[in-house]
Amino acid sequence: MPLPPRTADPAPAPPPPGALTPRAQGVARILLVVGLAALGLWVLHPFLPALAWAVILAIALWPLYARAERRWPPGRHNLLLPSLFTLGVALVFLLPLVVLGIEAAREAHDVVALARSAEQTGLPVPEVLSRVPFGAQASAWWAANLSHPQAGADLLHHLDKSTALGLSRSLGAQIVRRSVLFGFSLVALFFLFRDGKLVTAQVLTASARLFGPRGERVARQMVASVHGTVDGLVLVGLGVGVVLGIVYYFAGVPHPVLLGALTAVAAMIPFGAPLVFGAAALVLLAAGSVVPAAVVVVAGFVVTFAADHFVRPALIGGTTQLPFLWVLLGILGGVETFGLLGLFLGPAVMAALILLWREFTGGDAQAA
DSSP states (O other): OOOOOOOOOOOOOOOOTTOOOHHHHHHHHHHHHHHHHHHHHHHHGGGHHHHHHHHHHHHHHHHHHHHHHHHSOOOSSOOHHHHHHHHHHHHHHHHHHHHHHHHHHHHHHHHHHHHHHHHHHOOOOOGGGGGSTTHHHHHHHHHHHTSSHHHHHHHHHTSOHHHHHHHHHHHHHHHHHHHHHHHHHHHHHHHHHHTHHHHHHHHHHHHHHHHTHHHHHHHHHHHHHHHHHIIIIIIHHHHHHHHHHHHHHHHTOSSHHHHHHHHHHHHTSTTOHHHHHHHHHHHHHHTTOHHHHHHHHHHHHHHHHHIIIIIHIIIIIHHHTOOHHHHHHHHHHHHHHHGGGHHHHHHHHHHHHHHHHHHHHHOHHHHO
């Protein structure tokens, strides 16, 4: 079948009078893009932490989601599997909060009874003060200042109604704000699960056009850092919490499940777990259980030493080939700068910087 004759391309239309030069138009386009990007960030800045959490959760759970997607291929609208994964993430965060709320409600009666007893009879001198250095002086000060009824009443009157009302309003506002951000994170996570492949392809295309092959390598390194940080911080922290929760149970610490959960959360931050198992040891020491308190302290230091010096460096540094010193600095600096979100952003930034440094000093082939 013969092809039709090729027609000549139409000549480009002449620019309108007063139009900018091509170079000036390019500068104007760049300024327009930068201005719109800055305006978009300014509009979205209250929700940027929620978006960042959604991205981190999507990256951390994507291998599991991809395996489930291969096992149960999505339908035409692809709604069921993203909904189930998003619901699972919501339950993982909400169920511990419900358990903590139930425990707090159960303890509220004891706290109220203690407050009434302190107002009527004062606070008795703890027996543990007689067993610690300078215990006699501490016991004498306690008996003089806190053991009589007037002291308990004065202590409670310092918490006036206006202060309590202000604290309750501030706490209520923070709870509402955190709840809204958490809901927004879940909505964003649902769409990331549903359109994850499309978003990944767009990000890789944009990074290749902007930065070339180096952009894709940096993106993959940051993703690997998030995976390693999740394994090294979250999973190891949960393991530390489970082990020390068992130790709390056999040592006779009150509420071992609750303290184990708090230990797991604190163990996700370097050097955070000693604060919790140290408090548990003090509770045992106050009750006169010296040997169980020593067991809790020794077991806590042994478990956290093994987790911080052997397990975490292998999981985090082994994934990204990042020295553990830079992992530690990234975690601590990230927490200082971004709060809890910095646990994952800090190591990701350090991993990208180390990759760029290796490319600069050793060549692209060695870094690749």
